[in-house]
Amino acid sequence: MGNEYANSEMRLHRRLAPFSFLYGIGVGLRNMLFDWNVLPSEHFPIPVICIGNLSVGGTGKTPHTEYLIRLLKTKYRVAVLSRGYKRRSSGFVLATATTSARDLGDEPYQMKHKFPDVQVAVDTDRRRGIRNLLRLPEEVRPEIILLDDAFQHRYVSPSFSIVLTDVHRLFYEDRLLPVGLLREPVRGVERADVVIVTKCESGMKPIDFRVIENNMNLQPWQQLFFTCIVYDEIVPVFPEEARSLRREEIREDEDVLAIAGIASPEPFVREVKRYSKRVVSMLFPDHHAFNKADFRKLEAVFGEMRSSGKLIIVTEKDAARLRETAALPSEWRSVLYYLPIAVEFYNGSAFDEKVEKHLMEFYKKG
Numbered sequence: 198m199g200n201e202y203a204n205s206e207m208r209l210h211r212r213l214a215p216f217s218f219l220y221g222i223g224v225g226l227r228n229m230l231f232d233w234n235v236l237p238s239e240h241f242p243i244p245v246i247c248i249g250n251l252s253v254g255g256t257g258k259t260p261h262t263e264y265l266i267r268l269l270k271t272k273y274r275v276a277v278l279s280r281g282y283k284r285r286s287s288g289f290v291l292a293t294a295t296t297s298a299r300d301l302g303d304e305p306y307q308m309k310h311k312f313p314d315v316q317v318a319v320d321t322d323r324r325r326g327i328r329n330l331l332r333l334p335e336e337v338r339p340e341i342i343l344l345d346d347a348f349q350h351r352y353v354s355p356s357f358s359i360v361l362t363d364v365h366r367l368f369y370e371d372r373l374l375p376v377g378l379l380r381e382p383v384r385g386v387e388r389a390d391v392v393i394v395t396k397c398e399s400g401m402k403p404i405d406f407r408v409i410e411n412n413m414n415l416q417p418w419q420q421l422f423f424t425c426i427v428y429d430e431i432v433p434v435f436p437e438e439a440r441s442l443r444r445e446e447i448r449e450d451e452d453v454l455a456i457a458g459i460a461s462p463e464p465f466v467r468e469v470k471r472y473s474k475r476v477v478s479m480l481f482p483d484h485h486a487f488n489k490a491d492f493r494k495l496e497a498v499f500g501e502m503r504s505s506g507k508l509i510i511v512t513e514k515d516a517a518r519l520r521e522t523a524a525l526p527s528e529w530r531s532v533l534y535y536l537p538i539a540v541e542f543y544n545g546s547a548f549d550e551k552v553e554k555h556l557m558e559f560y561k562k563g
Contacts, residue, residue: 475504
């Protein structure tokens with residue numbers, strides 16, 4: 198059976214290879230036009246830090262952006278600019294306390310909800326978005342802009358670029374779309390100042406890190422870092438209706454429904470299974486918009502659970518959408534929690550120093 202699957206996958210790759218080749222030519226030509234200054238790439242008078250990747254799919258851009266927010270917000274006025282994937286609005290939108298997830302998209306809404314004092318904006322045209330942020334009144338005008346998922350948006354020339362790659366699908370092992378998940382050829386990583394290998398496992402040994410570092414073949418000026426996912430205590434999605442709950446208060450025989458609409462749900466499900474031995478997971482596509490049919494299906498599963506204190510735990514990103522979903526069953530509000538996610542660096546102080554050194558040098562030149 199395994200050989201049949203492998204053979205089928207090889208046949209599919211062979212059929213898609215010509216499209217991947219043509220895609221690579223197109224992307225390579227576009228990059229050359231930027232490299233040769235035929236296409237314009239705009240510089241800005243404040244530091245612009247780009248967080249992106251070479252591939253499509255979830256590499257952990259949002260928690261890494263949030264790491265940078267925590268690192269910088271006590272010293273600088275920080276703004277985050279994203280395209281606002283799957284939002285219902287258009288053009289430039291600057292988030293306020295009342296701006297909805299529909300107008301911002303999941304991740305920007307999550308960041309604004311978590312960091313209310315940080316400017317969060319969305320715009321598919323990143324140059325226009327930066328210009329609008331720089332037009333804000335002086336007392337709130339950002340001193341640093343974090344560009345979320347913009348490594349291929351080359352009309353902006355960032356002052357510092359960070360490329361993320363999932364340890365389970367490292368970019369040098371991947372292939373161009375549509376055969377693989379790469380948005381551009383591997384050599385595009387040379388535009389990065391820093392590469393971060395994300396979602397590392399606790400069992401990784403020093404030799405594993407060295408093998409990855411050797412295979413990266415980075416340039417002398419580039420620096421490689423490794424991060425892992427860490428989770429905090431679960432948080433009520435509706436704190437006014439659900440009690441605070443710590444992990445040790447959840448019984449091992451308590452029924453838990455884990456719901457995820459993210460690109461890589463495996464770590465989330467694995468973490469929830471540490472809470473209880475009776476976990477049922479329901480997985481949906483990334484950025485999934487939950488509808489009445491979904492809730493009917495979920496209610497049927499949840500209704501079959503029999504323990505007295507059964508819970509629903511969702512991802513932090515899904516919580517952003519569910520807060521505003523009218524079809525959410527009202528009885529769920531008292532048992533609905535989300536699991537906050539963050540990242541931890543294996544060599545975090547060195548990363549912090551790298552970013553802070555860049556900012557000091559940028560302002561010194563200015």
